[in-house]
Structures are given as C-alpha cells and as structure tokens.
Amino acid sequence: MSKVRRVRLRPGKAEKIRQQRHPWLFSGAFAPDTIAESGDTVCVCDEHGQPLAYGHWDAESPIRCRVFSWGSAKLQPNETFWQSQLERALHLRRALPDLRLTNSYRLINSEGDALPGIVVDVYDKVAVVQLRTPGAERLRPTLLRFLTSHLSLKGIYLRRESSSASEWIWGERTPEVLLEEHGLFFKVSIETGQKTGFFLDQRHNRQLLRYYSQGRKVANFFAYTGGFTVYAAAGGATELLSVEIMPEPAHLLLENLRLNGFSHIPHTLWVEDAFDALQKVEKDYWDIIVLDPPAFTHHQDAVPQAIRGYKEINRRALRLLPKGGLLFTFSCSAHITPQLFRDILLSAAMDADRPVQILHFLHAPPDHPIDLFHPQGEYLKGFVLKVE
C-alpha cells in the first residue's frame, strides 16, 4: 500500500469543510503548491498542518479529493483498514430484512459506504464492479481479495464506461444471470445491459406498483427489460403497455414476461421514443402510467433542458390519465434535487390543469445508502401522484 501524502488546504478553508463534511473537496480548496498524484491516498490538513480528513487524490478532476474518513486521529489506510470498511458494507446488507427477498443487491455504494468511486452490484453469483476514480482503481486487488473471500461467487465483471474496455477479472465468464426479486424472475445481461445490468434501485418501487395493479391497465414508459411491467402483471393488471427505445432490452422484456408466466395478459410493446408514444396514447385509457426515464442530464449546464424534458413527459402523462388514475414518476438525475423535481411536477400539473395528490415519496432502497452530508447520493427520487 502506498504511503500517505499530506496535502494542505488554503488558509480559512478548513473550518467550513470540517463542519460540512461533504466528501468532495474541490481543487480551489487546496494550497496552490499542493503536489500529489492521481490515486494517492492523502491526509488533508488545515493551514497549520493539523489533519482533518483522509481521502483519494484525483489530479485530473475538479473534485480533487474524495474523503473516506474524517477526524484528526492518525489513520493507516492499509489492507486491514480497507478490509474493515468493506466488511462494514457487507454487514449492513446482511442485516437488511429486505434482501432476504432477492438474490441481487448493491453491496457497495460509493460515497454512501465511505468507499468513494467503488460500486459493486451482486447478481446471484456474479459481482459487477465499477471503479470510477483513480483511488478506487488502486483498491482493485484489495476489493478482489474481499469479494472472493467473503462471497460465494462464480465470476467478477469489471464494468467500464465502454463495453470494449470491460472485462471478466475473476472466475468464469457468466454473461447472463437469472435475477430473483420478490418471487419474480428477470434475465440480466451482464455484458450488454445498462447500468450494471439491472435497475436494482427500483426494487421497492416496482413492488409498490404491484400492490396498486389489481384490475388496472398499466402503461410503462422507458421500460428497459420490463421491471415495472412484470410487477404490474404479477399484481393482477388486466392489460399492459411497455415503451422502450432500445431493441435489446425490449426483447428481454418479452422474455421476462414469458419467464414469469404472464404471456396470457394482453401486452403491447412499442420499441420507440417515449416522447412520441406519449402523444399517440389514447386519453383516459390507462389507469396507471409509469415514467422512469434515463437521467436527462449529467451536467449542471444541461439542467434547464432536462427540466423541460421532465416537465413535458409528466404534463403529457397527467393529461392522459382518467379521474382517479395514478402516475408513478421518477428522475434519476443527481442534478435534479427532490425539491426541484417536485417543482417540475407542480408546473406540469398546472399546465395539464389537473388536481393532483401526492400519495408516496419514493427513493432507492437501503442497499443504496446515502451519506447525509453528500446530497448528490440521493439521485433517485419519485412520486406516486393521484390525478382527479
């Protein structure tokens, strides 16, 4: 394990940083003569050389340091330290009652587990790893030792931004996995799927839709491999519509309906743009509409455009629903805060000229813990709205 470098903050910066405990320290916070290499473990000190945090350095990113430990006590971020951080994440998952009902879950959630840059999703006997920072990249051997000694795995897949750079880094190549969640089954394509293969963060919200679906017609926009469609079928929906722009997940969606024995339920699949589909859907026909779009922005600069996109789809959906209809609506963009999303929905309801009640505030489940000091971790938010 490399040695710890000391990096100094600019005068006057330390107190606020200590108080706010935000795990991202930006380049402007550091003294100009600070030298460290990307991936280095650093001890962040105030202008007098007093330590206040330990983190990983990234010389290329505006987020210059990602803190994984706060406090002035001397720390030795060695193998033992990292193994115990990883074990803490595993113990949290093992104690979650919710995870008894699935074979797939998020084991490590980056800042939410004080393991910045590391994401690990477990799909039955396959772990999919993302190492999003140079500091996380250096922990790859430690993480591998941990995963292979604590879990009973068949294979470990390292997922990179581009699929050609992704690879199996341990065990057998296992490109397809059967995920079980709340007694339902989904085929997950580890190598070609979106995210790490499945949207594990919507588990609770899919189950909620199931409870509301009895005797109702459910339309699922941005459907991916049919998570919400299959749950609606399981809940007793009488008719289903799924809209997904990508052919490959759309194909898996049909397989997933078959796999769960729901082929007899009337189902229409449109492989097309949801914005267009929302325009041609018959008014007052669908009792429940689900909108789970991809993040409309990954940058602060594109927020105004994203706001227009969210408003547009929600306005259209609110207009389409009959009296008493339900809208399950989500945003998974970290730049759209829960309050901003709520404001967008308000504005959409005003334009649609419909009275609307909020029935549920929705989030990711607890295997996606959020550091309270890191609001960006709360990327997924949703509402169930009842329209009159």
Ligand SMILES: C[S@@+](CC[C@H](N)C(=O)[O-])C[C@H]1O[C@@H](n2cnc3c(N)ncnc32)[C@H](O)[C@@H]1O
């Ligand atoms: C957040 S995912 C949905 C996850 C899904 N609800 C689930 O639980 O598995 C968003 C999906 O929208 C699809 N998509 C992106 N742009 C789209 C568009 N303009 N029209 C329809 N689908 C789109 C993506 O391919 C992706 O499958």
